[in-house]
Amino acid sequence: MPHRQDTPPSPQSSQTNANPCSSLSVQRAVFELRSGRMVIVGTKSGDQALILAAENVTEDNLKALRCLSEGPVHVALTGRRAKALELIDEDLGPAFRVVLNSHCTANTIHQYADPLLGTPAPSSHVEEVPSRGYEQAAIGLTKIAHLLPTALVSKLNTSGANDAKTLAKEHNLLTVQAEDVFQSEHCVSQTLQRVSEAPVPLQDAENARVIAYRPLDGGLEHLAIVIGDPTKAGKPALIRIHSQCFTGDLLGSLRCDCGDQLRGAIQAIAKDGGGVLLYLAQEGRGIGLVNKLRAYVLQDQGADTIEANEKLGFDADERIYLPAAFMLNDLGLKQVRLLTNNPTKVQALSEANIEVVDRVTHAFPSNQHNETYLQTKKIKAGHLL
Numbered sequence: 001m002p003h004r005q006d007t008p009p010s011p012q013s014s015q016t017n018a019n020p021c022s023s024l025s026v027q028r029a030v031f032e033l034r035s036g037r038m039v040i041v042g043t044k045s046g047d048q049a050l051i052l053a054a055e056n057v058t059e060d061n062l063k064a065l066r067c068l069s070e071g072p073v074h075v076a077l078t079g080r081r082a083k084a085l086e087l088i089d090e091d092l093g094p095a096f097r098v099v100l101n102s103h104c105t106a107n108t109i110h111q112y113a114d115p116l117l118g119t120p121a122p123s124s125h126v127e128e129v130p131s132r133g134y135e136q137a138a139i140g141l142t143k144i145a146h147l148l149p150t151a152l153v154s155k156l157n158t159s160g161a162n163d164a165k166t167l168a169k170e171h172n173l174l175t176v177q178a179e180d181v182f183q184s185e186h187c188v189s190q191t192l193q194r195v196s197e198a199p200v201p202l203q204d205a206e207n208a209r210v211i212a213y214r215p216l217d218g219g220l221e222h223l224a225i226v227i228g229d230p231t232k233a234g235k236p237a238l239i240r241i242h243s244q245c246f247t248g249d250l251l252g253s254l255r256c257d258c259g260d261q262l263r264g265a266i267q268a269i270a271k272d273g274g275g276v277l278l279y280l281a282q283e284g285r286g287i288g289l290v291n292k293l294r295a296y297v298l299q300d301q302g303a304d305t306i307e308a309n310e311k312l313g314f315d316a317d318e319r320i321y322l323p324a325a326f327m328l329n330d331l332g333l334k335q336v337r338l339l340t341n342n343p344t345k346v347q348a349l350s351e352a353n354i355e356v357v358d359r360v361t362h363a364f365p366s367n368q369h370n371e372t373y374l375q376t377k378k379i380k381a382g383h384l385l
Contacts, residue, residue, distance in 0.1 A: 022177070022180040022183070022184075022187060023180070023184050023187045023188050023191065023215070023216070023217040023219075024216075024217045024218075025174070025175075025176045025177070025180060026141070026144065026176055026180055026181055026184040026217070027217045027218060027219055028174055028176075029141055029174055029176040029181075030141060030144050030145040032174050033051075033052070033053040033056065033141055033142065033145050033147065034053070034056070034145050034147065035056075036052070036053070036056040036057075036058065036061055037052075037061070037173075037174075038050050038051065038052055038061065038064070038065055038068070038171075038173055039051050039052075039141070039173065039174050039175070039176060040156070040164060040167070040168055040173050040174070040175040040176070041134040041137045041138060041141075041175075041176055041177075041178055041181070042134070042164070042175060042176070042177050042178065043132075043133055043134055043137075043177075043178045043179075044132075044178070044179060047133070047134060047155060048134075048155070048156040048164040048175075049069075049134040049135075049138070049153050049154060049155045049156060050065050050068060050069050050153070050154050050156060050173075051076075051134070051138040051141070051151050051152065051153050051154075052065060052151065052152040053141075053142050053145065053147045053148075053150075053151060053152075054075060054077075054109050054110065054112060054113035054142075054148060054150035054151055054152050055110060055113045055114060055147055055148045055150070056147070057106045057109045057110065057152055058106055059105070059106050062105075062106055062109070062152070065152065065154055066102075066154070068156075068167065068171065069154035069155070069156055069157065070157050071154050071155050071156070071157050072099060072100075072154065072155075073099075073100050073104070073152060073153070073154045074097040074098055074099045074100055074125075074152075074153055074154070075097065075098045075100060075109060075112045075113075075150060075151070075152060075153070076095060076096070076097050076129065076135035076136075076138050076139055076150065076151045076152075076153045077095065077096060077097075077098070077112060077113075077139070077149070077150040077151075077313060078094065078095055078096075078139055078149050078150075078313040078314070079093050079094055079095065079096060080310045080311075080313050080314065080315065081112075081113075081149065081150060081311075081312070081313030082096040082098075082126065083310075084115060084310065084311045084313070085112070085119065085120070086122075087122075087123065087126045088126065093128040093129075094131075094136060095128070095129045095135050095136045095139055096126055096127060096128050096129060097126070097127050097129050097135055097153070098112065098123050098125060098126050099123070099125035099127075108120050108121070109152060112150055113148040113150035113313075114148055114294070114312075115298065115311045115312065116294060116297055116298070132178060132179075132182060133178065134153065134155070134178055135151070135153055136178070136182075137176075137178035137181040137182065138151035138153050139151055140181045140182060140184075141176070141181055143287075143314070143318065144181075144184060144185070146283075146287065146288025146289075146290065146291060147288075147291075148291065148294075148312060148313060149312070149313040149314060150313055185320055185322070186320075186322060188215040188216075188217060188219055189215075189320070189322035189323045189325075189326055190322075190326065191215045191216040191217070192213040192214065192215055192222065192323060192326050192327065192330075193213065193214060193215075193216065194211055194212070194213060194330070195212050195213065195214045195221070196211075196212045197209055197210060197211040197212065198210060200225075202225075202227075202266060204263065204266045204267045204270055205227045205228075205266050205267075205269065205270035207227065207228050207270075208225060208226065208227045208228075208266075209225075209226050210223055210224070210225055210226075211223065211224040211225075211226060211327075213323070213326075213327055213330075220281035221281065222278070222279065222280050222281055222323045222324075222327065223278070223279040224276055224277075224278055224279075224327050224331060225266070225276065225277040225278075225279060226276050226331070227266065227269045227270050227274055227275055227276070227277070228269075228270065228273055228274025228275070229274050230274045230275050230276055230331070230333060231274075231332060231333075232273075232274065235337075236333075236335040236336050236337050236355075236357045236358070237274065237275045237276060237333050237335075237336055237337070238268065238269050238272045238274075238275035238336070238337045238339060238360065239269075239275050239276045239277070239278065239328070239333070239336045239337070239338060239339065240261075240265035240268075240269065240275075240276075240277045240278070240338075240339040240340070240362070241278045241280065241321060241324045241338070241340065241345050241349075242258075242261065242262055242265060242277055242278065242279050242280065243258075243280050243282040243283070243285065243286075243319060244279060244280060244281050244282060244283045245258035245259070245262075245283065245284075246283060246289055247289075247292070248262075249262050254367050254368075254369035254370060255296065255369050255370055255373065256370055256373060257364050257366070257370055257373075257374065260364040261362060261364065262277075264362065264364060265277050265339050265362065268339060268360075268362075269339075276327075276328070276331060276333065278323075278324045278327055278328070280319070280321075280323055280324060282318075282319045282320075285309065285316075285317045285318055285319055286314075286317065286318030286319040286320070287309060287312070287314050287318055291312055291314070294312060295308035295309055295312060296308075298311055298312070304372060304373075304376040304380070305373050305376050305377070306376055306380050306381065316380070316381060317344070317381070320348075321345060321348035321349060321352070322348075322352060324348075324349065325348070325349055325352035325353070325354050328349075328354050329354070333354075334353075334354060334355060335354075335355045335357050336349070336354060336355070336356055336357070337356070337357060337358040337359075337360055338356045338358070338359055338360065339360045339362040340359060340360075340362055341361060341362055341363055341377075341383045341384045341385055342381070342382075342383050342384075343359075343382055343383075343384065344382075346359055359384075361384070363385050
């Protein structure tokens with residue numbers, strides 16, 4: 001994953017070690033891309049490039065990008081997406097570029113990004129991009145923005161940083177550094193702050209309160225649902241890390257088991273005498289609700305849940321668990337019993353210095369709509385079902 005390459009820093013690191021200004025520039029860049037505007041990405045080597053989110057390219061902003069850059073325009077896409085398009089034989093690298101001709105239209109660019117729109121004409125100009133460059137940063141920004149992970153990129157033909165600054169000022173363009181993009185989610189996880197909490201009696205746990213955590217850059221909030229007193233049980237607290245699922249949690253979708261897992265966890269924690277359910281804003285295994293709906297269409301066309309994410313250009317699972325570790329530290333829970341079938345969650349907490357003394361199985365009966373989904377999680381994702 002282009003924006004998640006480094007080993008995450010420990011969530012116990014002081015908040016003052018993180019740079020909220022850097023993560024704020026990333027959030028601003030995300031807003032610009034979601035709005036269909038260009039952003040300038042700079043690298044350590046001094047290279048500068050104009051980027052657009054591929055799914056938001058129009059004929060107008062494509063023309064504007066070509067006029068400002070005066071250089072070749074190419075599509076930057078993940079290895080997963082390049083393989084899905086049969087541009088490469090194997091997923092050998094994290095990101096690739098496809099050089100576009102001067103007559104390429106917005107519709108063709110959309111096809112590079114979205115598998116539901118057909119396949120673009122084959123290209124022989126496909127190259128793996130340099131590590132930690134502006135192409136990888138562009139893809140990272142689209143992922144953070146919950147857009148399709150494909151970007152339109154053009155290197156600026158400027159003689160120095162001052163020229164790029166002039167261009168940014170004259171055309172009101174935001175500039176963001178590639179390294180800030182790569183470190184953004186790790187940085188954000190270290191700057192979570194409690195912003196609100198209140199008692200919220202639940203149907204299966206009347207003695208519950210909800211604590212909201214927000215990062216300093218103003219990004220999405222994560223929630224800790226504290227049931228009873230987790231510290232007075234005389235044993236490590238029972239906890240569940242639950243990723244937000246609008247369709248399963250709220251609508252009762254039968255395509256997944258998320259709703260059952262959410263309500264079952266609350267019941268289990270209440271029965272145990274107390275614990276915490278961490279509700280992370282990571283819809284669709286980290287790809288966002290819109291992309292999850294796109295993945296559902298691909299699943300209806302024959303892909304499984306993992307293949308669908310990869311056809312869109314994502315990894316099978318884009319989630320990170322540093323926010324969960326940070327919240328557990330804030331709540332004073334250094335040892336936990338974890339309700340999960342996912343070994344990755346156990347590993348992630350252990351790497352963040354949270355001791356998982358026991359993994360508690362958390363499985364529910366399947367139905368005709370989610371049988372294949374659950375089997376895929378077991379066979380391909382290693383879930384212990």
